[in-house]
Amino acid sequence: MEQIAERRNLRRLSIIEEVFDQKSGQSLGHTADLNAYGMMLVGAVQFEISKEIRISLDIANGTDNKTRTSLTAQCRWSEPHHDTPFYNSGFRFVYATKFDIEYIETLFFGLSEQY
Incomplete structure (x- = not known):
């Protein structure tokens, strides 16, 4: 539990981006806050605790990209x-490799400089 509390203290960005189910392409809702380790999702579905899903989201990368x-x-x-009629759901990102973590941290570091 300490690890979760420790991550909660990390800087979160109040960025609203639509989140999609990667398999179906359906919208799951939008982010309310976001960092390299997780997000809060606001959507019409209440998620099962511990359930893992593959998501896609578009993250700002420069001025118009x-x-x-x-x-x-x-x-x-x-x-x-x-x-x-909506739900707030907290998600932790699950990384397969150290490269995944480094990529996302780099992406979010650049994003945090924009906001």
């Missing part, structure tokens, strides 16, 4: 979003 990024994300929590 975006980079399509595909990641595996694991749901850590999911709860109703105030008095709306």
Whole structure:
């Protein structure tokens, strides 16, 4: 649990980007905050805790460009979003290799300089 609390203290960017299910191409909702280790997703579906999904999202990469990024994300929590029909869900990104981590950290470092 310490590791989760420690990550929660990392800088998060309040960036709204649409998130897609990589397999179906369907929109899952949008990010409410984002960093190299995870995101909060606001969407119409309540996710099962610990479920892993493959997602795609477009991350700003310069002034007018975006980079399509595909990641595996694991749901850590999911709860109703105030008095709306939507849900807030916290996801942790699951990386397969050290290269994946370095790539995403570099991408987010550049992104954090823009915001």
